[in-house]
Amino acid sequence: VDLFGTRVALEVMGSDSRELAAYASEVSERLREVPEFVEVSSSAQDLQPVILLSVNPTRALMGSMTVGQVGLGVRTAMLGTTVTYVERGGELIPVIVKPASDGVPTLESVLDMPISSSFGSSSIMQSASQMGSNASAAARASGSAGSSLLAPSTEVLVGRVATPQVIEGPMTIYRRNGRQYVMVRIAFRGVKFSRAGELALAAAREVEAPPGIDVVLGGSKRAIDESLSELKLALWLAVVLVYMVMAVQYESLLYPFIIMFTMPLAAIGAIGILVLAGESISVTAIIGLIVLAGVVVNNGIVMVDFINQLKATGMGTSEAVKKASLARLRPILMTALTTILGLVPLALGRGAGSEMERPLALTVMGGLATATFLTLFVIPIIYELMDEVGHRLSRKGVH
Numbered sequence: 001v002d003l004f005g006t007r008v009a010l011e012v013m014g015s016d017s018r019e020l021a022a023y024a025s026e027v028s029e030r031l032r033e034v035p036e037f038v039e040v041s042s043s044a045q046d047l048q049p050v051i052l053l054s055v056n057p058t059r060a061l062m063g064s065m066t067v068g069q070v071g072l073g074v075r076t077a078m079l080g081t082t083v084t085y086v087e088r089g090g091e092l093i094p095v096i097v098k099p100a101s102d103g104v105p106t107l108e109s110v111l112d113m114p115i116s117s118s119f120g121s122s123s124i125m126q127s128a129s130q131m132g133s134n135a136s137a138a139a140r141a142s143g144s145a146g147s148s149l150l151a152p153s154t155e156v157l158v159g160r161v162a163t164p165q166v167i168e169g170p171m172t173i174y175r176r177n178g179r180q181y182v183m184v185r186i187a188f189r190g191v192k193f194s195r196a197g198e199l200a201l202a203a204a205r206e207v208e209a210p211p212g213i214d215v216v217l218g219g220s221k222r223a224i225d226e227s228l229s230e231l232k233l234a235l236w237l238a239v240v241l242v243y244m245v246m247a248v249q250y251e252s253l254l255y256p257f258i259i260m261f262t263m264p265l266a267a268i269g270a271i272g273i274l275v276l277a278g279e280s281i282s283v284t285a286i287i288g289l290i291v292l293a294g295v296v297v298n299n300g301i302v303m304v305d306f307i308n309q310l311k312a313t314g315m316g317t318s319e320a321v322k323k324a325s326l327a328r329l330r331p332i333l334m335t336a337l338t339t340i341l342g343l344v345p346l347a348l349g350r351g352a353g354s355e356m357e358r359p360l361a362l363t364v365m366g367g368l369a370t371a372t373f374l375t376l377f378v379i380p381i382i383y384e385l386m387d388e389v390g391h392r393l394s395r396k397g398v399h
Contacts, residue, residue: 012215114156231287255308257386273362
């Protein structure tokens with residue numbers, strides 16, 4: 001059962017786009033041989049015609065321009081530039097200025113596109129933002145000394161300094177931390193999400209990678225791993241906070257320590273039921289453990305608090321423990337049973353979204369069941385042992 005769909009993703013990371021595409025293709029072929037994978041696709045296979053403009057630096061400099069100015073000029077003329085913002089209804093709306101065009105630009109129209117040499121790549125937009133007149137005069141003045149590459153006085157035509165190349169390239173270029181990567185998506189069936197990720201990574205690493213190319217799990221798996229690390233920290237923080245609250249309540253460090261023994265008892269049942277049900281420790285399972293950290297201590301609090309009340313009346317420790325165990329047996333069982341039965345529909349659900357609910361319900365049910373049962377035996381025993389140790393230490397202190 002997969003929490004985030006039936007697809008995993010691999011990220012093939014490197015610096016050379018051609019090597020990335022070739023290696024991603026080999027990895028895709030290897031992944032298609034895995035029986036559990038029903039469909040494998042790569043972003044390197046999603047190709048479309050791409051026009052590359054190869055700028056001649058020498059010819060660009062003859063027109064008083066750099067390669068960067070030419071590239072930025074083409075981009076600005078095609079997409080426009082934001083010159084200001086207009087506020088309307090509390091929302092800032094960008095004002096984008098771009099040259100007028102007759103429909104979709106063609107390669108010929110791009111090559112015939114003029115770029116001002118005096119104002120760099122965005123003179124058209126700068127002229128618009130400066131209300132035009134001064135910028136136009138300066139452009140004409142600076143272009144009077146231009147070379148033969150200059151179209152009427154102040155402008156360089158793109159086709160004079162750049163040569164077009166039509167190639168096939170990916171529809172989307174992915175980057176992370178400055179490194180380009182190719183996304184390989186794998187649809188699977190018959191295995192769980194975590195197992196599918198392990199199979200995909202193992203199969204990909206069987207293909208020898210060129211130097212500088214790495215393969216890592218991406219997509220939902222990356223998000224799950226990041227969430228798990230954060231939730232583990234939240235789990236430990238929940239345990240510490242629960243202990244601190246009880247320490248303030250009892251004004252003692254000993255009694256909260258006794259009650260905290262219910263948590264490992266709950267973990268036994270939570271992990272055990274997940275294993276029996278064939279579920280992995282997922283994000284929702286960790287959330288269930290965090291819930292258990294605050295729920296299972298209730299039984300211990302009820303037990304320890306009643307023992308302390310009986311001891312305050314002058315009753316001995318052993319007798320108080322026995323009487324409290326019998327007196328609190330029914331309310332503890334009823335409280336746990338109502339919670340467990342209330343989670344049964346989530347644990348047995350088979351509809352949409354049940355794969356997210358089931359691990360949470362199973363974790364709480366299993367942990368609460370074992371913690372409740374063992375609390376009735378373990379907590380009284382630990383209480384007597386701790387009380388006896390405390391008396392021995394106090395007697396030694398007196399002597």
